[in-house]
Amino acid sequence: MSEFFAMGGYALFIWMAYGMVALLIALEIIAVRARSKRALHLARHSDAGVDGNGGGAQLKEAE
C-alpha cells in the first residue's frame, strides 16, 4: 500500500496534481450547489418579498 502511495519516488508531484484536481472539482460542486440553492430560494420567495423580487443576478459563485 505504501508502495502505491510512494509512486516510485514521484509521490509529491503525482499527489499534488491529483489532489488539486480533486480539490477544485469538490469546490466547484459545492459552489454550484450553493448558488443553485440560493437561486431556488429566491425564486420561491421573490413574489412575496418586500424588496421587489429575486435579485438573483448579483448572486454569483465566488469564482
Next chain:
Amino acid sequence: MSAGQETLQKTAVTPAGGLKPRHKRLLWIIFGLVFIAAIVALILNAFGSSITYFYSPTEVVQDKVPHGRAFRIGGMVEGGSLVRDANGLTVHFRVTDTAKAVPVVYTGILPDLFSENKGVVAQGKLDEHGVFQATQVLAKHDENYVAPEAAAAMDAAHKARVAETVKE
C-alpha cells in the same frame, strides 16, 4: 425581464459580501482589465522576442541566433559526448540535431530525464570559443509512452537492426 428592472433589482439589494453593487462592479471591471492587459502583454512579448523556445544546433552554427543575450539551444545529447568533471557537478556534452552539434558546458543539477541520446534544452550564451555556457539545462521528453516489456522488446529489435547495419 427588461434591462431596467434588472438594474433596479441590483441597486435595491446589497449582496452578502457587504460591498455595494457599484463597488463590486468596479472591482470586476478592474479584474477584467488586468486579465485583458495580461493577454495583450503575453501576445506582445511573444511577438517581441521569438515564439521559438529554442534554436537548433544548425541555427547556432549558421549564426541565426540572437547576439549579446542569452538564448536556448535544443536537440539531442549526442551519444558518447557526455563527460563529467571530477567535482561531479560540471558536465560537458554536445547538443546535436543530427546535422550539426554544439558543445555545451553546465554546472548544476540536471533533471532526472537528462541522458545521452535524449532531448535537451539548455539556456545560456555562446562564449568566444563557440562553447555554449549553460545556466539552466532542461530535459525534453518525447510524446511516446512505452511499457517496460514493450521497451525491452523494442530494444532487442533495435540491437538486432544495428548489428545488421554494422555487418553491411
Next chain:
Amino acid sequence: MGRFKYAAPAQFYPLAGKMAPWFAAAAAILAVIGLVIGLYLAPIDVTQKDSYRIIFIHVPAAWMSMFLYVVMAFWGALALAMNTRLSAMMAQSIAPTGALMTALALWTGAFWGKPTWGTYWAWDARMTTELILLFLYLGIIALRNAIDDPRRADKACGVLALVGVVNVPIIYMSVKWWNTLHQGATIKAGNASIAAIMLAGMLVMVFAFWFYSIAVTLVRLRTIMLEREAGTAWVARLAETEKER
C-alpha cells in the same frame, strides 16, 4: 441540443434537471475506472517512470479546456446572431468550468514538468497560449460580472469569446509550428504512440471529465435560468410546484 425544440429556458429547465444526475453518475463511475487503470493497472513508462501518470488528468483537463472554449464561443456566437436567451445562458454556464479545466491543465502540467523537464514552468508556445486561454476565460467571467444588463453582457462576452477562439487552434498546433519544450501530440489521426492500457485509461478519464463538465454545466445553467428569469411566470410556477428540499 435542439435549439428549436428547447428554445425557451422554461422548456429546457426540467430537461436539464433530468439529464444532469445521469451525466454526474456516468462521470463518477468512469473516473473510478480511469483512476484504477491509470494509477494501479497501467505499468510505468520506461523514460518517465511513475511521473507520467499525471497524463491521466492532465490530458483530459487540457482537452476539455479547449473544447469547452469552442462550445462556449459557439453558443455565444449563436446568441449574437439569433439573439436567443438560452444560447447566451449556455455560454455563460460554461465559462467557470472552462476556466477550472484550464487552471487544472496548467497546474497538473507544472507538476509533470518539474520531475521530467526539470522546471515547473517554461515560456514556450504551448504553455503561454494555454495561459492566455485561462486569462480569456477569466476576462469573460469578469466582463459578465462588470456589466449590469445581462443582455448587454451576453453580447460583450460573446464578442470576446469569438475573438479569443483563434487561440484554440494555436494552442493545439503550437507544438508543431514552433520549437517547444512541450512534447508533440501523442494521439494523432490514425496512430497513437502510447501503450494500449495507458491509452485506455486516458480515454476513460477524458470521458469522465467530459461528462462531469456536462453535468456541472447543466446544473449551473438551471441556476442561471432562475437568476435571470426571476419574476417571470414560469419561475413563479416552478417555485409553487417544486417543494422546498
